Amino acid sequence: MAEPRDLQRKMQRTVLACVGIVAGMGGLAYASVPLYDLFCKVTGFAGTPIVREGNAANVMDRTISVRFDANVSPGLRWTFQPETPEVKVKLGETTTVLYKVTNTDTKPSTAIATYNVQPDLAGTYFSKLECFCFTEQTLQPGETVESAVVFYIDPRLVKDGDVKDLSSITLSYTYFPSKGGQPVAEAAAPATKPIVQ
Numbered sequence: 001m002a003e004p005r006d007l008q009r010k011m012q013r014t015v016l017a018c019v020g021i022v023a024g025m026g027g028l029a030y031a032s033v034p035l036y037d038l039f040c041k042v043t044g045f046a047g048t049p050i051v052r053e054g055n056a057a058n059v060m061d062r063t064i065s066v067r068f069d070a071n072v073s074p075g076l077r078w079t080f081q082p083e084t085p086e087v088k089v090k091l092g093e094t095t096t097v098l099y100k101v102t103n104t105d106t107k108p109s110t111a112i113a114t115y116n117v118q119p120d121l122a123g124t125y126f127s128k129l130e131c132f133c134f135t136e137q138t139l140q141p142g143e144t145v146e147s148a149v150v151f152y153i154d155p156r157l158v159k160d161g162d163v164k165d166l167s168s169i170t171l172s173y174t175y176f177p178s179k180g181g182q183p184v185a186e187a188a189a190p191a192t193k194p195i196v197q
Contacts, residue, residue: 059092060155068097069172076177077105078139086168091155094129098146101175103139110138112178118170125157126169136178 066089068082083098103109113133117123132147139145149171158164 058155059090060158062091062155062158063088064091064153064157064166065168066095066097066151066153067168067170068099069170070099071172071174073174073176076109076111076175078103078109078111078175080173080175089153091153091157094150094152096130096148096150098148099132099173100144100146101137101139102144103141106141108138108140110136110178111175112136113173113175115171115173118172119163119166121160121163122157122166122169125154125160125163126171127152127154133173 065086067086068084070080070082072078072080078101080099080101083100087095087097089095112135115131115133117126128149128151130148130150132149137145151171153169157166
């Protein structure tokens, strides 16, 4: 009689362990996106620039070119461009570049800009002090707004064997339609039309 009871307890433990594993995996999957985003912002991984409060870096004589790329997702009728396509900056030097965005649509629209740095490994050294990214903006028809990005390239770049000889970095922004402070991928995708036969 003791064997069926032991077998029943073992099966209950196995079921509980499996339920616990599935629940844990579900929790990790749910938390993975915000955790990955936080990891990228803290480490500069995947070309994510580091956000800093101030610039305590020493300015070096070494210069590097910073290129600016501006994009607008399909479905958003905005024009978007930097004041200059490229600047040469000294490592550690605080630099401000303006971008101009215009709503060319006949109705108000809301969008949000995301960014990255290329090459990816340079993200750790691209330090933003001020940026318009991840801030939802609503523009009226024909309205134009200028926004600034203030940044510096951390001089520690010269000590990193993977990027010490880097001569240029590209900062790329893309505006997406947004709702509630989040990019809306569905709004950017073209509507599918039914096939008529």
